[in-house]
Amino acid sequence: MTLVEVLFLLLGAMALGSAVLVAVSANLVHCALWLVVTLGALAGCYLLLAAEFVAWVQVLIYLGAVVVLLLFALMLTRAPTGAVPDLTSSNRFLAAFTAAAASGLLIVSFAAGFGGTRIEIGSGDIGSAGALGSTLFGAWVLGFEVLSVLLLAALIGAIVLSRRQERD
Amino acid sequence: MIDWWDLALRLGVVLVAFLVLPLLVGQLEHKAMAHMQSRVGPMYAGGFHGWAQLIADGVKFVQKEDVLPTAADRHVFRLAPAVALLPYLIVLVVIPIAPDGAASSLDVSLFFALAVMSVGVLGSLMAGWASANKFSLLGGLRVAAQLMSYELPFVLAAVSAAMAAGTLSLTGIAAAWNPWWLLWQLPAMVVFFIAGLAELQRPPFDMPVADAEIIFGPYTEYTGIRFALFLLAEYAGIVVLAALTTVLFLGGWQGPWSDQLGWLWTLLKTGAVSFLVIWLRVAYPRMREDQLQSLAWKGLVPLVLLQLVITTVGVLAL
DSSP, X not given: OOHHHHHHHHHHHHHHHXXXXXXXXXXXXXXHHHHHHHHHHHHHHHHHTTOHHHHHHHIIIIIIIIHHHHHHHHHHHTOOOSOOGGGSOTTHHHHHHHHHHHXXXXXXXXXXXXXXXXXXXXXXXXXXXXXXXXXXXXXXXXXXXXXXXXXXXXXXXXXXXXXXXXHO | OOOHHHHHHHHHHHHHHHHHHHHHHHHHHHHHHHHHTTOOOOOSTTSSTTTTHHHHHXXXXXXXXXXOOTTSOHHHHHHHHHHHHHHHHHHHTTOOSXXXXXSSOOTTHHHHHHHHHHHHHXXXXXXXXXXXXXXXHHHXXXXXXXXXXXXXXXXXXXXXXXXXXXXXXXXXXXXXXXXXXXXXXXXXXXXXXXXXXXXXTOTTSXXXXXXXXXXXXXXXXXXXXHHHHHHHHHHHHHHHHHXXXXXXXXXXXXXXXXXXXXXXXXXXXXXXXXXXXXXXXXXXXXXXXXHHHHXXXXXXXXXXXXXXXXXXHHHHHX
């Protein structure tokens, strides 16, 4: 095994382990902080896969914004500073089953789709910002635009919901 | 093959800069703020105009007891100062002080800098949570609210510089700079600087730590060396913000005799921007929470979107 493979396995184990801790931790804030570790380890995996740009975007958006948003929402709603006893949901077995089924499906479909494919990452600019940009706005532009319409719809939905509460 | 000695030397310089520059800014703040307020500031420590005041402060902080509140979440509480401080050290690695003067020449160094900087705020949030103190929690709430509003204009302003230069590399952006940018990218520069101040929670954007109402917010329960680390993070943040503003919008090392004195130009410009940060603290009173939010969403975001349009037109037409 090369050094890169060892690092990749370590980061993968770290992501998986901290993801389990996100689910089982009794302290809501610890859950959010373990999520930071999970997302950071994923960024490390991207980096090892030569997807440099995606890795830093992952740090900027997920660690820097999404986790902050999560913590903010926690503060605004319940703000518990210690452990919460009734945190475990009653349908945890169903949730575990769903999670296992979804990851099984993803693993199988990825293995079937890209199982034998090998990409030489030594050649340079596969994961660079330029290569990613021209792929995103060339081959995948339709999906990109559909996603932005989806986000716009979510934004308008949020405005509508908050306006309705104002009128009542 | 990487030249290990060269790399070690560069990282050593970064470490020294990280340890020295924030203290210089801190001392400058002591003295400049004092004179702006018709005081003299520290005069005794070290003999000449109190130059050793911050060293004395450091010794004092180390001697103080490291208090851990009973209700605090121990590990998170202890970890928070490191999370707040370390990102600024890491960002310094990619900031170029001369054409060949960055410790690491990353292809997407602008994104790297923005991404790592955005992690630092987690330290304040962790501190706010882990202290189990209502003032800390209120402070943490304000930190999060402020960050979410100002992160968007901050990143978009940096994007404007990247679009104008046609690269995401900080070295490339500084190399592509020319004096016209002072006019063309002026709105982006103003937005970047103001939003950066807000991310650092510097006055007039210090609502999250407002000492007179929520007693330093997330840092209420901190004492001794951990509190000093948070203060150090603030000054390291000023250095990083000033250096990034210099590299993105003020041309970095560019100036007369830049072949030999490029690094000096970078340091001078960084120092000037740091002085402006201090000046603003003295000049403006603290902004209220609703004023903060409306400045971000009604002022900075539309302005930087307009700047992006102007930059696009400039790039396509010229």
